Amino acid sequence: MKVTFFLRFPNPKFLSIEKLFSILNKEMTKKGIDIKNVYEVDPNFSLSGFMKTNLFFKKNQSEINHITGAIHWSVFLLNRKNTVLTIHDAGNISELSGVKKYFFKFLWFYLPLKKLKYVTVISEKTKKELTEFFPWAENKITVIPNCLTIPYQDFEKPVNSKPVILAVGYYPKKNLDRILQAIIGIDVKIIIVGLLSPERIKFLQENNIDYINFERASEDELIQAYKDSDILCFPSLYEGFGLPILEAQAMKCCVITSNISPMKEVAGDGAILVNPNSMEEIRKAINDIISDQELKNKLLKLGQQNVIKYHPDVIAEQYINYYKMILNNK
Known part of the structure; x- marks a missing residue:
């Protein structure tokens, strides 16, 4: 053919x-x-x-x-x-x-x-x-x-000195501002993939948020970011699909995503679903994963199973x- x-x-x-x-x-x-x-x-x-x-x-x-x-x-x-x-x-x-x-x-x-x-x-x-x-x-x-558009790899996940959260995208629909508000006062590091405005940089600095920024991550940098992260926080307000969910599951990250379509279908059972308009729900989901090893292990296992069909x-x-x-x- x-x-x-x-x-x-x-x-x-x-x-x-x-x-x-x-x-x-x-x-x-x-x-x-x-x-x-x-x-x-x-x-x-x-x-x-x-x-x-x-x-x-x-x-x-x-x-x-x-x-x-x-x-x-x-x-x-x-x-x-x-x-x-x-x-x-x-x-x-x-x-x-x-x-x-x-x-x-x-x-x-x-x-x-x-x-x-x-x-x-x-x-x-x-x-x-x-x-x-x-x-x-x-x-x-x-x-x-x-x-899935990144190569599936079997690797040993690093043990971080404090939890690392990954946020992908900076457009309004990616909901980055609520993610940043949600982690104020939580002892985490956040990796942000996407252009940061001066206002967001000021917000990060004023709230003493530990962060790394890739304005435009290469394929290798994106894969490494997934490897280094414990949680993908992806409470998007709108997606046609939501590919970062699968990428994170494949790279042994726990996933927090929106309780709306198509994210909830793409994630399967391997994610905590939150109201993307609720900073409190996003914050609670982050704290739940950090504090509950059993929940973390369950999400990782179900995420790996979910990726297979994609x-x-x-x-x-x-x-x-x-x-x-x-x-x-x-």
């Missing part, structure tokens, strides 16, 4: 989709699938770039055409009978307003969903969001979750079976 992955123009600031599908590429190749990567022509969205990319993609079709995410508008000249679009989330629709919202909703979602027969999403949450906006598209949408081999097989279904229906 020949598959073309159509990807957005490479940008070092946005690599999550590319990282995911590079791992799936390797797994599918092991299973005998012939995969070619084809990239968006122009990094800046414009009428010229729109036309060039759609024409270029048309020339590079194969047995299965797979738009891997973000550039939904690039489907228009592809054969609808053997083209798949993966949508990672629909949050931007709600964040926009006015003409910009209408344009984005129409070009990025309405028209691609109308054209195509086959759409995958990475969580039931994303499917629910899309069907609320476009109820007529429900039967076109299949959920295939993300896979192994790249498992998710690659789900996509291959989906492709086979498409070819059988062609």
